[in-house]
Amino acid sequence: MIDDFAKRYDSKWLYPKFSEQPGILKRGFVDLLRDHSVRPLELEPGTVVSIPERKRIKLVPLQNGVAKKANGNGSQSSLVVETVRPGYVDRNGSRDVIIRKAEGVVS
Numbered sequence: 001m002i003d004d005f006a007k008r009y010d011s012k013w014l015y016p017k018f019s020e021q022p023g024i025l026k027r028g029f030v031d032l033l034r035d036h037s038v039r040p041l042e043l044e045p046g047t048v049v050s051i052p053e054r055k056r057i058k059l060v061p062l063q064n065g066v067a068k069k070a071n072g073n074g075s076q077s078s079l080v081v082e083t084v085r086p087g088y089v090d091r092n093g094s095r096d097v098i099i100r101k102a103e104g105v106v107s
Helices: 002-008 021-035
Strands: 038-041 057-060 080-085 087-092 095-100 102-106
Touching: 021 038
Parallel strands: 057 102
Antiparallel strands: 038 087, 080 102, 087 095
8 A cells, every 4th residue: 555655656756745755654654564574575586487476476567468488498587576565475484475566567
């Protein structure tokens, strides 16, 4: 919800007195989560989406609808283009618990 709120009021032109406040609120919220072993999950552009990574992200379709390209051996590989919304992972002992999957655009 904070991510949507921050994106909504991101424009310094439309909201000059308010545009920085959602970012400050989000940083404070992320710091609070870190204090409780929760980490944001964002994938770097160009990351190959493996099966373990696929379980941690929600795929968002490309804007222009371009299909995946086959690699040299005829199979399709998915690469992260961008992370639209970060996910959150709770470190529970020796395992990670996904609180929210990251939303990512893949090609």
